[in-house]
Amino acid sequence: MSADFRTASLSQLTGQDEFIQRHIGPDAEQAQTMLQALGLASIDELVRKTVPAGIRLDGRLALNGPRTEAEALAELRAIAGKNKLFKTYIGMGYHDTHVPNVILRNVLENPGWYTAYTPYQPEIAQGRLEALLNFQQMIMDLTGMEMANASMLDEGTAAAEAMAMCARQNKKNRSTTFFVDADTHPQTLAVIRTRAEHFDIEVVTGSADELASTECFGALLQYPGSTGAVRDLTDIIAQAHDNKTLVTVATDLMGLMLLKSPGSMGADVVVGTNQRFGIPMGFGGPHAGFFAFREAFKRSAPGRIIGVSVDTKGKPALRMAMQTREQHIRREKANSNICTSQVLLAVMSVFYAIYHGPEGLKRIAERIHRLAALVSEGLSAKGFIVVHDSYFDTITVDMGSAKKQEGIYQAALIHEINLRKVDETRLGISLNETTTLDDVSRLLNVFCAGDHALDLEAMDAELAAQGTPGIPASLKRTDAVLTHPVFNSYHSETEMLRYVKRLESRDVALNHSMIPLGSCTMKLNATAEMIPVTWPQFGKLHPFAPLEQTQGYQALFEELQNLLKACTGYDAISLQPNAGSQGEYAGLVAIKKYFESKGDTERDICLIPASAHGTNPASAQMVGMKVVVTACDSKGNVDLADLQAKIDTFGERIACIMVTYPSTHGVFEEGITQLCDMIHAVGGQVYIDGANLNALVGLAAPGQFGGDVSHLNLHKTFCIPHGGGGPGMGPIGVGAHLAPFLPGHPISAVPGTNPANGTISAAPWGSASILPISWMYIKMMGAEGMRKATEIAILNANYVAKRLGDHYPILYKGSEGFVAHECLLDLRPLKEASTITEEDIAKRLMDFGFHAPTMSFPVPGTLMIEPTESESKAELDRFCDAMIAIRREIAQVESGELNADQSPLRHAPHTQDDVLTDNWERPYNRDTAARPASWLKIHKVWPSVNRIDNVYGDRNLICSCPSPEAYTEG
Incomplete structure (x- = not known):
């Protein structure tokens, strides 16, 4: 705490800014040292030299002050407590389940799994x-x-x-x-x-x-x-x-x-x-x-x-x-x-299968089916019409009239049971892993007005003799499944724990070192933000539970939407898209629906700068738009002259432009407001890709400087972890004119939307249970913290660019000589002089304990670096030291001291097998290979394989598990 205890006032001792200090890597002294290295007096001066004056916010964000971790968790727990946990038999692809605790603790709650990046x-x-x-x-x-x-x-x-x-x-x-x-x-x-x-x-x-x-x-x-x-x-x-x-x-x-x-x-x-x-x-x-x-x-x-x-x-x-x-x-x-x-959820589910094994899974399935058979037989015995003779876990009952259906449905609610209204007269009952014999008895009591008078144990014994009474013999599975050893080896918790740990140890995640991926924003996913994800009040709710049981979620959604509106300047937010790609799609659908509502159906052109993310053109074609690429100028900005030429050519056929801001080239384009005005002048819409929103929050708002719609990568700027390649959330923010065209849902009405707008994700609010992460982040940061995070993200990027700029050319900079929140290293001259490639550098970084920056995007032959605000100066220096050491190794190749094919760069990454060999015949020593920096003598993550042959893998495509012997034979 910065204030001295003896002289501070009580208000200064509350610790309101403690989380901000924990989320942001550099402290005040480190930040000042970095500013001095850049020749700047203050953060404000840096902002003035990077963010165009025409888009900067005048005042502070419309957010409250920061909450402490304890305060935010307490507030969110009160919100979660408004959700009601009924016993739910709605089904429709969603079922209550038991998460094995060994998987809950060691995967879902483990940053070694949830902070990793996509396995590029x-x-x-x-x-x-x-x-x-x-x-x-x-x-x-x-x-x-x-x-x-x-x-x-x-x-x-x-x-x-x-x-x-x-x-x-x-x-x-x-x-x-x-x-x-x-x-x-x-x-x-x-x-x-x-x-x-x-x-x-x-x-x-x-x-x-x-x-x-x-x-x-x-x-x-x-x-x-x-x-x-x-x-x-x-x-x-x-x-x-x-x-x-x-x-x-x-x-x-x-x-x-x-x-x-x-x-x-x-x-x-x-x-x-x-x-x-x-x-x-x-x-x-x-x-x-x-x-x-x-x-x-x-x-x-x-x-x-x-x-x-x-x-x-x-x-x-x-x-x-x-x-x-x-x-x-x-x-x-x-x-x-x-x-x-x-990825994270796919991994959890296969670990569930590995832990239970085929016999365990079959027992679970048989138990679910037998309980369903009990319900079916019990209801039939009491004169109810069970619609299907063949079933697995779901029983549909025809009540004969809407009145009888409603009576039973309401009776179930009184007993805190949710049934499914299939149509006007039928009710659905879907049983699951958590259902018990007592649950079946309570279900039958609901239908039988409190007294089913059935001997369920005797009925169960009779059904047991039948095996699977609801599955005809012709439909019973007879082939063996999950026979690979991996599904038959780890059924004790000890063995499962060790297998999960063994796999985790082969990966580099944020719990090891910074992941400096440009355009991916691999920042801290704070523990306090993650804790609510596993609260049952959020985890055990069915997406189609009656809304009166989900008041906590509704309050969370409304408040998070308001927080995101404050951060972006938009008038409305949809939380439905469950990935950035889905957000792009939802935003373009909203634009298309908007034009259709005006009878303006000829607009079919989507302008996309050459530097855009690959999802942009792919999303545009998915909504039936034709992609027209606009050029970038020599400074990496959208070429406004070329844009005008495209506007002159296509005119009122233009539906929108999709532009990433700051650009994927790592600069704040000064012509962004002019670009927006040019598109609006012909009636088009401006889609601002939110991938780089981490450089804007608190400094500029896309909804105010010309954007009509943006998707917001909550798994980037707003701290939902990447999970090794998913989950993500990609809500969209829109201007008031597009708000009526946000996605709806046919089952659970999303307030303010029309189902005719279309449905983007299977659930009305997408991946709802990870939204508390972003809520916690914004609450704990508050207005000051959100702005400071953006400022330090820009400072860190410029510090890295400054340190590396003497060794590698920085491809693009703004007019004042600064970058935004990321920078592009141009490796093409080095590649030409030495034959060392961007891939060689990426693999060599593994020997230093770092994941590589983004490779060859948006410009081939470059590395795009984004350090984020969460990395300390010490970690930034370690990364820069590694990159500078690699540059010295490239210089050895350039000078002829080392042949490229004999250099550590070309042999990287180095494994334990490499350095433990009895036959070391390389012109550099083992320490140079595996411990090229001093910090690696304290801790090192070893790559478990050498460089992988991509071509071989595509020519010999095998996408199933090899035998264990294949690894030892290899």
Whole structure:
């Protein structure tokens, strides 16, 4: 505390700013030292020299002062206490579950797992990659499919992506119609309809039996159905194939422990959610959608696929395969705009499967089914009409009239039980892992007015003799699943704990060192922010629970929306998009709907600067817009002359421009307000990509300097951790004129929205359970802290640019010679002089204990560095020292002292196997290889493999778990 205790007033001793000091790395003395290095007297002077005067805020943010950690947690606990935890049997793809404590503590609550970055540098991400490969194997086994990706954002998104993939893949049927089984979860149908509208695809629904007589390129069938029905789809799929229709099956992972797999019935694609494999409902997320498919579709599949390759020693090693399919390379030609998945949740679910093993999972599934059978038999015995004879976990009861339905529904609420209203007369009951025999008794009492008078234990004994009474023999699963040793080796907590730790130790995350990735904002995810994520008051709520039971969440949403409006200058916020890519999509849909409401339907051009994120053009094509690229000038700014030429050419066809601010080149473009005025002059809209909002909050507001809409990466600026590549949240802020066009939801009404606007995510408020993280961050920082975070982010970036500028050219700077919150090192001259590449430098940084900066984006042959405000001067200096040491090694190559192929740069990263070998024949010593800096003698994270052969991995695509012997043989 800065104030002396003997002289400070009581108000100075409250510690209100303690969290700010903990979140921000440099203290006042360090900040002053860095300013002196830059030749500046103050932070204010730095801001004046970096942020254009025309966009700077006049006053402070409309936020309160900072809260202490204890105060913020207490306030949030009071909000959480307004949520009511009823026993919920709504189903529809969401079920209460038990998160094994060994996974809860050692994965979900462990920064070694939740602060890691997307595994673009696989040599220091082998633990996460192995877990994801296990996830793919689990999905392939259970679905009966040949391949699977490493997860999607949710089940609805996965189904919509399946529709789009079938349209791309089906060359034999050029129909523009997609068929959806009427017994599909309604939120999935809503997401599909939204996506289809902008692809000019017609969606028709009907009974699965109607598929054979429907001309369509693709179809989605739900198995088991949303109302619980289980039926053999083999003949239906065969008939569809005869009609050249590709078939996607949406399914339930737990059900597949007992049910015949969709792959064995002929499915082309299989989708669903992993939620009931040990992931809290969380009022809708985050959960990992899964996506499995035929091998023939591998180059058309969306999302990421983890593949097995080899390193330079021939040792098996994992990496993201076929990255040429991804949006950051293919732009508007990408398979999808999804740039992250749900890695942390995919990892949790496969650990759940590993911990329980196939026999344990089967026991859980059998128990759920038997309890469902008890409910079915009990209700039938009491004269109720149970709709389906075949089922897994869901029973639908036809009450015969709306009045009787409402009576039972309300009676259940009195007993703190949530049932599903399927339609006007039917009620749904979906049982889950947490259901007990006493719960079944209480359920039957609700239907039987308090006295079911049934001997449930006797009934259960009779059902036990039948095995799986609700599953016909022809639909019972007979093939072995999860036979790989990884699913059969770690069933004690001791073994599971060690396996999780072993994988964690192969990764570099923020708990080891700074991750200086430009445009990714890998900042502190404070423990106090993370604590509420696992509170049951947030985790155990079903996304379609009655709103009167979710008043805590509603209060949280309203307050967070107000906080985000204050930070951005926008008039309205939608919290539905559950990733930055989804936020882009939602923002563009809102723009399109706005123009349609005015009858202005000819606007189909989206202008995108050449430096834009790959998601921008991919998102634009997903809403049916045509991408026109605008040039950048020699200083990295949007070329306003070229922009004017594009405006002159396309005029009132222009729907919008998507511009990142500050730019991806790491500068505050001084022409941003002029750019906005130019687009507005022809009636277009300005989409300001929020990826770099960490350089704006408290200093400038996009909603005030010309933006009409922005997506806000809460997993960047607002402290939700990256989780190894997901989860994320990408809410959008919009001006008042776009507010009526924010996404809605057909099941739970989002206040102020119209369901006709479309549905972006399966749940009404996206991944709601991680929103408390951002709420906590803003509350604990307050107005002063939010501004200070931005200022220090800019200071840290400029300090790094200053220290490295004498060794590497800084590609772009502002007019005063400063960068924004990130900087680009231009390696192209060094590459030409030495043949040392940006990849060589990235791999060598691993030997120093650092993850590499962003490589070759937005300019090939560069490294983009963003240190964030959370890194101390000491850590910045360590990173700069490492980069300077690497520059000296490059100089040795330039001078001829070392041959490039014999240098530590070309051999990096160095493993323990390298330095422990008896046969060391390199022109540099072992210390130079593995401990090139003094701090590495105190602590070192060892890369577990040498440099990975990417080409080999793509030419020999293997996306399933190799045998354990493969590693030892390698």
